[in-house]
Amino acid sequence: xxxxxxxxAGSGFWGDALDPxxxxxxxxxxxxxxxxxxxxxxxxxxxxQKLKNPQLGYVPDAVxxxxxxxxxxxxxxxxxxxxxxxxxxxxxxxxxxxDARALNLQGTRVALVEGDDLLDKLDALIAQGVELKNxxxxxxxxxxxxxxxxxxxxxxxxxxxxxxxxxNADVVIAGRVSDNAVYVGPIMHEFxxxxxxxxxxxxxxxxxxxxxxxxxxxCTGGMSSRFAEMPNMGYVGFPMFDFYADASAELTxxxxxxxxxxxxxxxxxxxxxxxxxNNYTMPDGIADFTSLKLEQTGPDxxxxxxxxxxxxxDMLKLVIGYTDGWIGESLAFFPWPHAYERAVKAxxxxxxxxxxxxxxxxxxxxxxxxxxxxxxPSAPLPSKEVLNELNEVGLRCAVKTxxxxxxxxxxxxxxQLWIMGPGGTSFGAPIKPRPVIALWPTLVPREFVKQTxxxxxx
Numbered sequence: 001x002x003x004x005x006x007x008x009a010g011s012g013f014w015g016d017a018l019d020p021x022x023x024x025x026x027x028x029x030x031x032x033x034x035x036x037x038x039x040x041x042x043x044x045x046x047x048x049q050k051l052k053n054p055q056l057g058y059v060p061d062a063v064x065x066x067x068x069x070x071x072x073x074x075x076x077x078x079x080x081x082x083x084x085x086x087x088x089x090x091x092x093x094x095x096x097x098x099d100a101r102a103l104n105l106q107g108t109r110v111a112l113v114e115g116d117d118l119l120d121k122l123d124a125l126i127a128q129g130v131e132l133k134n135x136x137x138x139x140x141x142x143x144x145x146x147x148x149x150x151x152x153x154x155x156x157x158x159x160x161x162x163x164x165x166x167x168n169a170d171v172v173i174a175g176r177v178s179d180n181a182v183y184v185g186p187i188m189h190e191f192x193x194x195x196x197x198x199x200x201x202x203x204x205x206x207x208x209x210x211x212x213x214x215x216x217x218x219c220t221g222g223m224s225s226r227f228a229e230m231p232n233m234g235y236v237g238f239p240m241f242d243f244y245a246d247a248s249a250e251l252t253x254x255x256x257x258x259x260x261x262x263x264x265x266x267x268x269x270x271x272x273x274x275x276x277x278n279n280y281t282m283p284d285g286i287a288d289f290t291s292l293k294l295e296q297t298g299p300d301x302x303x304x305x306x307x308x309x310x311x312x313x314d315m316l317k318l319v320i321g322y323t324d325g326w327i328g329e330s331l332a333f334f335p336w337p338h339a340y341e342r343a344v345k346a347x348x349x350x351x352x353x354x355x356x357x358x359x360x361x362x363x364x365x366x367x368x369x370x371x372x373x374x375x376x377p378s379a380p381l382p383s384k385e386v387l388n389e390l391n392e393v394g395l396r397c398a399v400k401t402x403x404x405x406x407x408x409x410x411x412x413x414x415x416q417l418w419i420m421g422p423g424g425t426s427f428g429a430p431i432k433p434r435p436v437i438a439l440w441p442t443l444v445p446r447e448f449v450k451q452t453x454x455x456x457x458x
Contacts, residue, residue, distance in 0.1 A: 002245070021035070024238050031077075031079065085112065100458035113161060116176040150437070160174060234258065237254045270289055293305050326400070333425075342423075367395070369394025
């Protein structure tokens with residue numbers, strides 16, 4: 001058994017940069033490079049794509065990144081693991097296998113991990129009495145949205161990834177495994193840990209490290225409240241870490257890259273999206289983030305140790321996505337002098353146009369860009385004198401409707417400000433109506449979720 005393995009984070013979201021991942025692969029001497037591409041809403045959007053075309057439904061970046069990195073990964077002996085399969089890991093795995101064959105990477109083994117998609121099992125779950133209570137609202141009337149559901153994906157653990165690695169996969173492409181399972185899976189595989197009480201602390205340590213690095217540069221200076229202190233973030237180094245058999249780890253990045261790794265950058269990401277720090281509940285286990293110890297062991301190097309935890313929960317999070325109407329949107333800008341007054345007049349004009357057009361709206365929302373877009377009603381307005389001297393003010397309008405035709409009225413009313421609006425009104429391109437995908441987060445018993453693994457060979 002190895003005493004140490006090295007893992008790197010190659011992506012923190014769909015759209016993240018490729019060059020830092022390639023840099024890690026070239027210089028990091030990695031055993032594994034993980035990629036997190038998914039967010040809760042992403043699954044519903046990918047499901048919509050798959051409904052239109054059965055060959056879609058995966059994250060395009062996940063396939064393109066593998067095509068770019070597989071030749072180098074083979075040279076370096078690094079295995080690539082991604083959750084970018086989205087709602088169609090099979091199609092993604094097939095495409096990656098084709099790319100490997102075209103790149104003359106014969107013998108490349110591509111594993112696809114399935115089992116998170118419960119869309120076809122929802123009716124059976126309901127029939128067996130599974131409540132599917134909305135965790136945000138407490139609502140239990142799932143029947144009210146049943147006909148509008150387009151996605152139902154459960155957060156699964158690292159078991160499928162472990163099985164794929166036991167099958168000597170070079171590339172693993174999964175669906176909605178938890179973000180940190182991309183790292184927990186290979187760690188458990190390498191050290192032979194099982195999902196039992198005897199390994200609860202070790203798995204909790206793996207979860208903690210997966211959580212710290214899952215958003216890539218977010219722990220090497222990105223999103224930091226100390227943003228002014230972070231050097232050369234355009235050349236930021238993605239994180240990598242050595243994980244030891246005693247469940248301690250050391251986090252770092254490639255020497256000479258931008259950003260920083262110190263106690264504060266690690267602490268900032270530890271508290272990101274965690275809820276209860278004593279019980280960070282993931283499919284693989286439960287980590288107590290109040291138990292860990294941090295130590296600066298060198299320049300851009302932090303040791304994480306002492307993590308305590310509990311065994312995996314009996315219930316898993318299931319996120320159901322359903323269609324929930326349309327959004328119509330417009331955006332216009334108004335110049336000095338009296339920029340704010342022009343924007344207020346434009347708002348009044350749009351409301352009058354909505355009335356004249358007979359707009360049927362569920363919600364109407366206006367933002368004054370530069371004044372209250374981020375903070376909403378809690379943002380205090382400057383004095384009238386200051387408002388009158390502003391260089392420019394934007395007016396954003398967003399309206400929620402039941403149909404695309406009603407949402408289209410918002411675009412039209414916004415465009416009609418070209419002449420009906422105050423002098424100096426400026427625009428970008430008109431914004432097309434877009435469908436709304438709402439989320440229904442709930443819990444399902446673990447026994448209803450079965451992961452499967454298949455390995456394709458180039």
